[in-house]
């Protein structure tokens with residue numbers, strides 16, 4: 065058996081490749097950022113070729129001279145690519161999950177009551193976030209696309225699907241069940257594409273990929289890419305992969321990942337649980353032929369991206385890590401709140417027309433207050449979602465497992481524990497997204513014998529205990545709720 069598993073982690077702002085060993089430790093990492101394209105306010109695109117080139121470059125760098133048993137793929141979810149089956153060329157830039165261009169169509173769906181059909185079949189809230197309305201937009205707006213699609217000449221895929229197509233030299237058009245469950249076109253009960261939704265969106269089903277499990281040998285890479293063919297054996301959307309990497313295997317366990325956005329998932333076991341509190345019902349994973357596992361998800365659109373905004377647009381910091389020292393240079397924000405609703409608000413508000421807002425400014429407010437308030441907004445949004453999750457599940461969540469780039473920030477983690485009133489546990493490996501993809505691939509090829517073996521590898525690095533009075537917590541959170549009210553429906557006004 066080869067020595068390593070290679071995880072490809074195709075995120076919203078960068079492509080990463082990480083080599084793991086049998087103990088689940090990182091042996092080698094390479095990362096490359098790529099361009100974000102903002103053609104209009106509220107629109108976000110990626111060049112699929114830039115995604116592929118950056119992903120291939122880091123994979124080749126890490127794979128060089130390593131002996132690799134299998135590749136696992138994990139990806140930013142919902143981001144939509146349509147390409148020509150013959151040439152392999154995308155017909156348009158990828159429309160990114162954050163893109164709001166299909167908000168009006170979602171309003172139409174709601175007005176006609178089709179949102180209820182969508183919720184019943186797909187487990188999702190009708191929102192521009194998901195792939196389905198983006199596919200429709202591409203077919204409606206790229207000249208000749210619908211005719212070509214009807215003639216079977218086009219392929220649609222989320223980023224996992226596109227990467228597998230490229231890695232196999234166009235031999236495989238597949239997506240895993242977790243990614244399928246984010247398209248708004250997939251029936252989570254029947255476990256196949258929904259004809260009802262595809263018909264309403266006027267999407268020919270011939271463009272859809274074959275849905276496969278999250279852990280199985282699907283095929284091998286084109287031998288030209290790595291000098292040898294490597295089995296591709298695991299695929300999962302990044303939030304589901306992080307859930308797997310965090311060993312959230314028991315129903316009731318919860319993890320929260322702090323990357324570009326923030327995504328909290330609770331394992332709900334073998335049956336989909338419908339939410340009454342505006343959370344999503346989503347597929348957690350499917351291992352081989354085993355039963356599908358489900359999760360409840362609270363999706364926060366802007367988390368670490370708000371720190372990038374402080375750096376790139378506001379020029380208040382030079383790098384993300386600097387935000388910690390600035391935040392702790394003051395005792396409090398003195399009533400300043402930042403609501404980073406740059407692309408509307410996700411769970412539990414689902415307000416496509418909310419926009420970013422700063423409230424509570426006084427003559428003395430400055431850089432430190434805004435930086436600290438931006439970090440705090442990540443923790444408040446997490447509390448909004450955790451509250452909804454407790455209500456939905458009827459469970460008291462005793463602690464929160466966290467991961468993702470922004471959990472390196474100790475101030476944020478302590479404030480998170482304070483504002484939730486429960487311990488926040490950071491694991492030794494915070495690259496749990498890539499680790500989860502590696503585990504899924506490794507299980508399929510027998511590199512790891514079982515999930516039970518994997519579970520033993522999970523280690524806490526630090527636990528942040530809550531250290532704030534209940535009065536103070538409630539007072540601060542009440543201020544956040546008032547600030548959110550100011551941000552809501554702004555675009556519509």
Ligand SMILES: Nc1ncnc2c1ncn2[C@@H]1O[C@H](COP(=O)(O)OP(=O)(O)O)[C@@H](O)[C@H]1O
Pocket residue numbers: 075076077078322323324325367368369370371372384385386387388468469470471472473
């Ligand atoms: N020390 C830090 N404090 C706050 N935010 C941070 C810190 N380090 C990184 N981040 C944020 O975390 C995000 C990167 O995390 P990552 O898990 O790589 O995200 P993604 O997979 O979405 O690209 C960026 O948005 C960055 O602003």
Ligand SMILES: O=P(O)(O)OC[C@H](O)CO
Pocket residue numbers: 074075076077139140141142161301302303323324325
């Ligand atoms: O790129 P990330 O890690 O912020 O994840 C994006 C999510 O998958 C969007 O649903």
